[in-house]
Amino acid sequence: xxxxxxxxxxxxxxxxxxxxxxxxxxxxxxxxxxxxxxxxxxxxxxxxxxxxxxxxxxxxxxxxxxxxxxxxxxxxxxxxxxxxxxxxxxxxxxxxxxxxxxxxxxxxxxxxxxxxxxxxxxxxxxxxxxxxxxxxxxxxxxxxxxxxxxxxxxxxxxxxxxxxxxxxxxxxxxxxxxxxxxxxxxxxxxxxxxxxxxxxxxxxxxxxxxxxxxxxxxxxxxxxxxxxxxxxxxxxxxxxxxxxxxxxxxxxxxxxxxxxxxxxxxxxxxxxxxxxxxxxxxxxxxxxxxxxxxxxxxxxxxxxxxxxxxxxxxxxxxxxxxxxxxxxxxxxxxxxxxxxxxxxxxxxxxxxxxxxxxxxxxxxxxxxxxxxxxxxxxxxxxxxxxxxxxxxxxxxxxxxxxxxxxxx
Ligand SMILES: Cc1cc2nc3c(=O)[nH]c(=O)nc-3n(C[C@H](O)[C@H](O)[C@H](O)COP(=O)(O)OP(=O)(O)OC[C@H]3O[C@@H](n4cnc5c(N)ncnc54)[C@H](O)[C@@H]3O)c2cc1C
Numbered sequence: 001x002x003x004x005x006x007x008x009x010x011x012x013x014x015x016x017x018x019x020x021x022x023x024x025x026x027x028x029x030x031x032x033x034x035x036x037x038x039x040x041x042x043x044x045x046x047x048x049x050x051x052x053x054x055x056x057x058x059x060x061x062x063x064x065x066x067x068x069x070x071x072x073x074x075x076x077x078x079x080x081x082x083x084x085x086x087x088x089x090x091x092x093x094x095x096x097x098x099x100x101x102x103x104x105x106x107x108x109x110x111x112x113x114x115x116x117x118x119x120x121x122x123x124x125x126x127x128x129x130x131x132x133x134x135x136x137x138x139x140x141x142x143x144x145x146x147x148x149x150x151x152x153x154x155x156x157x158x159x160x161x162x163x164x165x166x167x168x169x170x171x172x173x174x175x176x177x178x179x180x181x182x183x184x185x186x187x188x189x190x191x192x193x194x195x196x197x198x199x200x201x202x203x204x205x206x207x208x209x210x211x212x213x214x215x216x217x218x219x220x221x222x223x224x225x226x227x228x229x230x231x232x233x234x235x236x237x238x239x240x241x242x243x244x245x246x247x248x249x250x251x252x253x254x255x256x257x258x259x260x261x262x263x264x265x266x267x268x269x270x271x272x273x274x275x276x277x278x279x280x281x282x283x284x285x286x287x288x289x290x291x292x293x294x295x296x297x298x299x300x301x302x303x304x305x306x307x308x309x310x311x312x313x314x315x316x317x318x319x320x321x322x323x324x325x326x327x328x329x330x331x332x333x334x335x336x337x338x339x340x341x342x343x344x345x346x347x348x349x350x351x352x353x354x355x356x357x358x359x360x361x362x363x364x365x366x367x368x369x370x371x372x373x374x375x376x377x378x379x380x381x382x383x384x385x386x387x388x389x390x391x392x393x394x395x396x397x398x399x400x401x402x403x404x405x406x407x408x
Pocket of ligand 1: 009010030031032044045125126127128157162163164185226293295305310
């Protein structure tokens with residue numbers, strides 16, 4: 001049989017292919033698109049993701065273009081008052097916190113997969129359906145050369161609109177939950193940005209029914225800028241596709257904000273808008289030797305910047321389960337799903353809550369700001385330990401060194 005099939009060559013699918021190859025499995029990746037187009041602009045890669053990327057041999061390739069922010073600076077939108085500073089240190093979790101261009105991450109994963117003899121990459125033909133066949137699966141392939149293929153197992157990393165997930169759970173075509181929020185994204189060239197925006201830190205500005213995130217990427221050549229806006233009932237459900245968006249709409253929405261935020265928004269050369277959606281946690285992630293991974297399993301709102309990071313964690317835990325199994329792929333996939341369900345459900349729920357907290361208006365926002373500014377550096381940092389400290393199965397796969405400073 002032709003090894004394990006992976007549907008989708010996004011961040012999740014490529015990470016899964018590399019992780020499975022690293023534990024001795026043969027993998028074929030079936031990507032529906034003819035070529036990978038980098039969607040989005042910047043991605044924050046927290047230590048739980050970087051630890052795995054290091055083990056996959058991708059981190060070194062990423063480093064020259066990555067920026068390692070020294071802190072997260074949280075400011076109030078209307079007057080730029082500093083609410084908190086959260087230091088980001090590589091030693092706390094044994095891996096760095098990096099921000100990168102999504103295109104750089106995709107290229108590094110793709111180059112590594114293309115160089116791996118155990119991985120075959122097939123573009124322009126997606127997996128539209130599967131059927132159990134003995135202990136393995138038979139795939140129905142689409143694209144210009146439709147047909148079927150046999151595989152030992154199938155990892156469905158085909159994104160938030162996963163066709164394989166719909167077949168597995170028997171759910172409707174679109175069961176995503178709208179958030180009522182959209183993300184407007186732009187890349188501001190360094191020459192158009194002020195020094196404040198080019199400093200090596202991640203910036204978060206909080207306002208009523210909106211927030212702003214920005215950080216330098218591509219070695220400081222650009223500032224990745226994301227404006228998240230509440231759109232209430234005008235935000236259509238179900239979508240996460242991007243579309244061009246008018247600068248005036250963002251500028252109008254942030255008109256009352258502090259000058260540095262407004263100037264950065266005005267410097268944006270163009271915007272694309274994402275309607276943000278997630279889905280309630282699934283009860284079922286596997287069907288025999290078929291397993292869901294990444295956004296196909298657990299799409300989440302981006303307010304903890306964890307969608308890609310959790311897909312990368314999935315890949316590590318999947319490979320750890322496969323390596324530790326006696327060859328029964330269905331059993332290994334169930335072990336993987338059991339290990340991942342609770343953690344990813346928690347990240348999904350916390351991401352949704354985080355958005356609500358960010359967008360509070362007075363008087364609740366006054367209380368939030370007070371708590372944040374009084375919490376103190378150590379307690380602020382410790383609030384992220386549950387997220388950034390990789391779970392045991394991720395550490396086992398990555399074989400990473402224990403953190404120099406044990407998270408407390
Ligand atoms: C505004 C915004 C900001 C974000 N910021 C961050 C961040 O800072 N940090 C972070 O960790 N995450 C972030 N995310 C989330 C992250 O982008 C996603 O969670 C992540 O890209 C999901 O990866 P994936 O591989 O599971 O899915 P996708 O990236 O959607 O990849 C799915 C792939 O499958 C292919 N495909 C689809 N159907 C089929 C089929 N039937 N057969 C074969 N192939 C198929 C698609 O063409 C695609 O290549 C953000 C998301 C948004 C919207």
